[in-house]
Amino acid sequence: MTMPVSALHKTSAAAVTSLAVVVGLFTAAPWSAANAATATDGLAPAPAARVVSLGGGAEVALTPLGDTGATSLAPLPGADGTTPGLVVATSNTGTTVQTTDAASTPTMIDGHAALLDTSAADAVPLHFSAVGRDGRPAQAYITVFDLEHGAAWTRQMATDPAPGNECSEATFARTTCVLIPPGEYSVMAFVTTLPAQKPTIGASRTFQNISLVGEPETTVGGERTFAFDARDARQLTITTPGRSTKVPPQGAMLIGYDRAAADGSAIHLDMRPAYLLDQHFYLQPTPQVSIGTFQARTRARLEAPDIALTAPTAPTLHPEYVDPTWFSDVSSDFPVVNGRSRLPVVDVGRATAADLAGQQLHGALALVTHSADMSIAEQSNNAAAHGAGLVVIRNDGPGDISDPGGTGVKLQVPTIRLNRAEGLALAHLPEAAMVTVEGEPVSPYVYDLYLKEKDRIPEDPTYVALLGQLATQERQVYGQPTLPSTFSESAYPWQPGNSFVVSTLFPFKGGPRTRTEYRIPDPDTAWNYAVFAPESPYNAMFPKTPVLPMNLAMPGRHAYSVREQDQLPFGRAPIMAAPNPARPVQRTGDQLRVAVDGFTDADGNHGTEYTHPSGVHTHLEIRADGALIGETDNLPSGTVRLPGGESRVSISFTADNPQAWTELSTHTDTAWTFPSTTTAGGAPEIQPLLLPDYDVGVDLHNRVQADLQGRVAFDLRLRRADGIPSTPAGEPTIDASYDDGATWRPADVIRSTDGWRVELPAGSGLVSLRLHAEDTGGSVVDQTVVRAFDVVH
Structure with missing residues (x-):
């Protein structure tokens, strides 16, 4: 059965509190004792992060995000520099997380473990086995869920070491058996098929594929055996009429399900793999449930094919780049094909010195046979x-190559893997045959599809993503005027009741550009998006100077509707300091909460800037009637106690960013001054900070074309935080400098319909701005940014 994407607009599982995992959302600083805000002269810092060990050496960092109720949870790199996959389980009582490493154990990160009544005299054993899609014994993460009372048991089966067979009532164990009372149950498993040649790099990171199998509703009346066979699952397939697409590496992002019991209690399971060799999920069809609710969920990203090979007489080839994680830290370190060419094929055996003796491979495709005695890097670089x-x-x-045989060496030329059969087809091409190679490193479009199936898994999980039924976003990512700019990105799909969400970080390739994105309209999926500049490294094999990236997250979340079209700019200049929109400056009694985001672009996307070993220095200072109340050079977030009654409060934030990746906003200085008084009854009140909004017509490199007289004009508006009544503002003053603030000249400011039109004095190059504005309510803002944007002729 082929189903249009619009058929997926289904109601989510029963409304219960659900916690999942967020990686990097709201751009909180990464966990580090050195980055924790320190209390100075009365400033109480925001809650500190903590690191949780999940067993087997794996760790995750949990960082509270102010008092928003959200917590970022990010897996920390292991000894090999890579981050693992995650399994997150949430019930009505709490959330556990573990990595996909067989040694990892479920660790409670929120709430408390459920108290199970294990005294049932009539408990019966359930025995388990698991088979992968290749027919071999497989690893499995099994959850047994009581459909009457909501109790849950987890069994983890790993092929190495082999699980025990003892039967117990424990909520978690590495065994093939569980004791439970007779009743109605959901018995489901994530079955992970390992590569045909077991990798030495660790099964926790590289799987062949993942299958969701089992019975979401079954009766257990006595001893039973459940055989989870991934071969019974069907491949999830997405077609995209009008666009040529494939799932890129790490594009199969999430497989999970929700199961609610008759009493409304529920469990939510999510698996985010680190790396799949064939980038496919598989789902076993199920009957419709009759007790409670059931929902299967998957998330897949599709892009234009990054690499394609075609050859005469050869069958359809399925080339994939070797996993870049083992040969590079960022995408620019990893060579790829760009464009179309026709190359002869030269079989060079295993690319040893003897195999290559006398070979001249210029202009050729070198076909190399994988060798367990040599690393892929050595073989590829020998041929190069x-x-x-x-x-x-x-x-x-058999199967796909999963073991690079060694890491820490960069590849010199694009390197592609093929399975044995397809490789033999290339080796047996007719003499003088040419192979057509096509590479598209920068996809002009992305499908980011969050798929849901409610109450059952269909016989044919095939979906058609019709452009007319999708929401469309035009993403503009802005960069530096003359320096090369690199980025990473992540999109976060929040479900009803979530406090966290799991996602994946991808390189945003191609520098500053516009890209089209497609998503499924769904009122129950609210999206947030973040950009990181420069690109975030995915490994740490080649030491580089430490960098504080500019992390920009969109304010709030957005659920998309059918045929909705949006323009979503990120990184548009000028980039200034502003209060965090999720945590506006707020007074409760005499406690003042402050959270300033030093990275705030012209469209309100925001991220934290703080003192960092890269040379970035920030300083937050709070005064009341001129007296210093609190200050910090670290995370600009915390609380202070103000004097009782009325006072005039000033919050100033200064940031110096001398890093080599940026030439804009190298120095910013903002001071907000406003009247404040003890709140009635201790109720929280947002404070009346005056906030400037700049609307400058920059291009994607944050440049503005001056007119024939060398002048540039832009719009300026002044507002207060959402929820605070506005008051009339007097005419602001703006000065401009073309020599980094050494000298200043006034700009012309003319009132417009909803603000002011600002015309800068003639000049060229990186222009700095200095603003002073106030309103009749007593709020004042003074703001300076050195190198706001670039004026060109």
Whole structure:
């Protein structure tokens, strides 16, 4: 059965409190004792982060995000520099998290463990086995859920080491058996098929694929055996009429399900794999449930195919780049194909010195047979040294190549993997046959699809993503005027009741540009998006100067509707300091909460800037009637106690950002001054800070074209925080400088319909701005930004 995407607009599972995982959302600073805000002269810092060990050496960092109720949870890199996959389980009592490593155990990060009544005299054993899609014994994460009372048991089966067979009533165990009372149950498992050649890099990171199998509703009346067979699952397939697409590496982002019991208690399971070799999820069809609710969820990202090979007489080829994590830290370190070419094929065996002796491979595709005695990097770079412009590594055994044989060496030319059968087809091409190679490193479009199936899994999980039924976003990502700009990105799909959400960080390739994005309209999926500049490293093999990235997250969340079209700019200059929109400056009694985001772009996307070893220095200072109340050079977030009654409060934030990746907003200085008084009854009140909004017609490199007289004009508006009544503002003054603030000249300011039109004095180059504005309510803002944007002729 082929289903249009619009058929997926289903109601979510029963409304219960659900916690999942957020990675990097709201751009909180990464966990580090050195980054924790320190209390100075009365400033109480925001809650500190904590690191939780999940067993097997794996750790995650939990960072409270002010008093928003949200917490960021990010897996920390392991000894090899890579971050693992995650399994998150949420019940009505709490949330546990573990990595996909077989040694990891469920660790409570929120709430408390459920108290189970294990005294049932009539408890019966359930025995489990698991088979992968290749027919071999498989790893499985099994959850047994009581559909009457909401109790849950977890069994983890790993092929190495082999699980025990003892039967117990424990809520979690690495065994093939559980004791439970007779009744109605959901018995489901994530079955992970390992690569055909077991990888030495660790099964926790690289799987062949993942299947969701089992019975969401079944009767247990006596001893039973559940055989979870991934071969019974069907491949989830998405077609995109009008666009050529494929799932890129790490594009199969999430597989999970929700199961609610008759009494409304529920459990939510999510698995985010670190890396799948074939980038597919598989779902076993199920009957419709009759007790409670059931919902299966998957998330997949599709892009234009990054690499394609076609050859005469050869079958359809399915090339994939070797996993870049083992050969690079950022995408620019990893060579890829860009464009179309036709190359002859030269079979160079295993690319040893003897195999390559006398070979001249210039302008050729080197076909290399994978060897367990050599690393992929050594084989590929040997061929590159003899002139090969492209290397194809074909497997010498069944399945896909999963083991790089060594890491920490950069590849010199694009390197692609093929399985044994497809590699042999290339080796047996007719003499003088040419292979067509096509590479698209920068996809002009992305499908980010969160798929839901309610009450059952269909016989055919095939979906058609019709453009006319999707929401469309035009994403504009802005960069630096003359410096090369790199980015990473992540989108976060929040579900009803979530306090956290799991996502994946991708390189945003191609520098500053506009890209089209498609999402499924769904009122129950609210999206948030973040951009990171420069690109965030995905490994740490090649030491670089430490960098504080500019993290910009969109304010709030947005659920998209059918055929909705949006323009979503990120990084548009000028970038200033502003209060965090999720945590506006607020007074409760005599306690003042302050959270300033030093990275706030012209469209309100925001992120934290703080003192960092890269050379960034920030200073937050709070005064009442001129007296210093609190200050910090670290995270600009915390609370202070103000004097009782009325006072005039000033919050000033200064940031110096001398990092090599940026030439804009190298120095900013903002001071907000406003009247404040003890709140009635201790109720919280948002304070009346005056906030400037700049609307400058910059291009994607944050440049403005001056007119024939060398002048630039832009719009300025002044407002207060949401929820605070506005008061009339007097005419602001703006000065401009073209020499980094050494000298200043006044701009012309003319009132417009909803603000002011500002015309800068003639000049060219990186322009700095200095603003002074006040309103009749006593609020004042003074703001300076050095190198706000670039004026060009």
